[in-house]
Amino acid sequence: MYWFLVMHKDFGGKRGDLSVVKGRSIGAAPWVDMGLRRLLIEAGIDLSRDQVKIAPVPGAQGAGVNFGVTAAKALEERKIDGFWANGMGTEVAVRRGVGTVVLDVRRGDGPKPCFNYTMASIATTEQLIERSPDVASAVVRAMVKTQAALKENAARATEVGRKLFPPSEAELIAELIRRDLPYYDASISRSFVAGMNQFSRDVGILAGDVPYEGIVATQFSHLWKAG
Numbered sequence: 001m002y003w004f005l006v007m008h009k010d011f012g013g014k015r016g017d018l019s020v021v022k023g024r025s026i027g028a029a030p031w032v033d034m035g036l037r038r039l040l041i042e043a044g045i046d047l048s049r050d051q052v053k054i055a056p057v058p059g060a061q062g063a064g065v066n067f068g069v070t071a072a073k074a075l076e077e078r079k080i081d082g083f084w085a086n087g088m089g090t091e092v093a094v095r096r097g098v099g100t101v102v103l104d105v106r107r108g109d110g111p112k113p114c115f116n117y118t119m120a121s122i123a124t125t126e127q128l129i130e131r132s133p134d135v136a137s138a139v140v141r142a143m144v145k146t147q148a149a150l151k152e153n154a155a156r157a158t159e160v161g162r163k164l165f166p167p168s169e170a171e172l173i174a175e176l177i178r179r180d181l182p183y184y185d186a187s188i189s190r191s192f193v194a195g196m197n198q199f200s201r202d203v204g205i206l207a208g209d210v211p212y213e214g215i216v217a218t219q220f221s222h223l224w225k226a227g
Contacts, residue, residue, distance in 0.1 A: 001035055001117045002183075004090040005103035007082035008075055013102045016109050018043050020102060022050040024081035027057035027071050034203050035117045036084040039103075042111035057083060068092070069169055075099055087176045092169060106183060116195025121188070129217055140186065140223045147184040154178040187224040188216045 005026075007013040013020035018040065028036050033054050037047065045052060058079050060070040068089020074080050076098045083089060093099025103109040122139060129136045149156060154177045161173030193212045200206040212218075 001105045001114055002086065002120060002180075003032065003035060003084055003105060004087065004101055005036070005082065005084055006071075006075065006090050006093050006099040007102050008078070009098055009100045011081070011100075013082075013100045015102060015104075017102065018045055018110075021045060021052050021082065023052070025053040025055065026082045026084060027060070027074060027080040028054050028084040029060065029067050030056060033084065035114070035199075038117065038199060038203055039105075039110050039114045042113060054084075057085075066165060066169075069165065072096065072099065087180070088165070088169060088172065091172050091176060095172075106180075113195060113198065116192045117199040118196065119188070119192060129219075133219075136217065137220055137223060140220045144186045144223060144225075147186060150177055151181050151184060154181065185224075187221070 005018075005021075007020050007024070011020050011024070021040065022045070026036070036054060040047065040052065047054070057067065057071045057074050059074065060067050066088065068086040069092055071080070071083035071085045071089045072092040075083055075093055076096060082099075082102075083093075090099070090101060094101065105114055108115075122143065124136060124139075155174045157177045158170065158174045161170040164170070165173065190212050193210075193215050196215075197206065197209050201209075
């Protein structure tokens with residue numbers, strides 16, 4: 001799960017100590033907030049009893065708005081006490097001296113099951129795969145080649161970042177990617193799917209268990225390591 005919990009520095013939050021969220025207002029995007037809610041429950045936080053408010057970040061809605069950057073700005077302006085967002089928002093908040101990282105799930109913080117709650121993925125319909133397998137396989141190959149290119153030279157991301165972020169944030173994107181290169185992998189493991197299924201049941205999205213082959217297009221698995 002690629003998300004960070006960042007709290008305002010004034011609260012003195014320590015890495016891994018979730019008690020800092022009690023009585024606080026945390027900004028999180030709709031749907032994405034489900035992961036944070038379940039994580040806090042797993043960690044023994046009672047959202048009602050501990051008065052933890054999780055709500056959208058002010059001004060983060062609308063086309064072309066980068067959630068993480070907006071969340072960092074809202075934290076700086078004290079519109080929220082903390083946020084649950086991506087690496088860009090986290091880096092901006094930390095560099096501006098207004099945020100402290102409390103959880104970095106990808107690097108092992110938080111309850112163990114939360115690592116497999118969600119992941120970045122590309123999804124399509126079974127109909128498209130059956131009708132145009134060449135299109136689906138081309139997408140997989142493109143993703144694998146892009147990851148390989150970034151592993152070879154993370155600075156290539158800067159050019160793309162300049163099209164998506166304000167100038168100051170665009171210059172950060174290559175460093176963020178460089179840190180995350182060990183996690184770049186086009187494959188989807190069975191253990192991840194099992195964890196995601198459990199999370200989905202816990203939050204009421206699923207009533208049963210979806211088999212691995214019903215989630216992952218295994219016919220393209222030979223392309224995952226093609227580079």
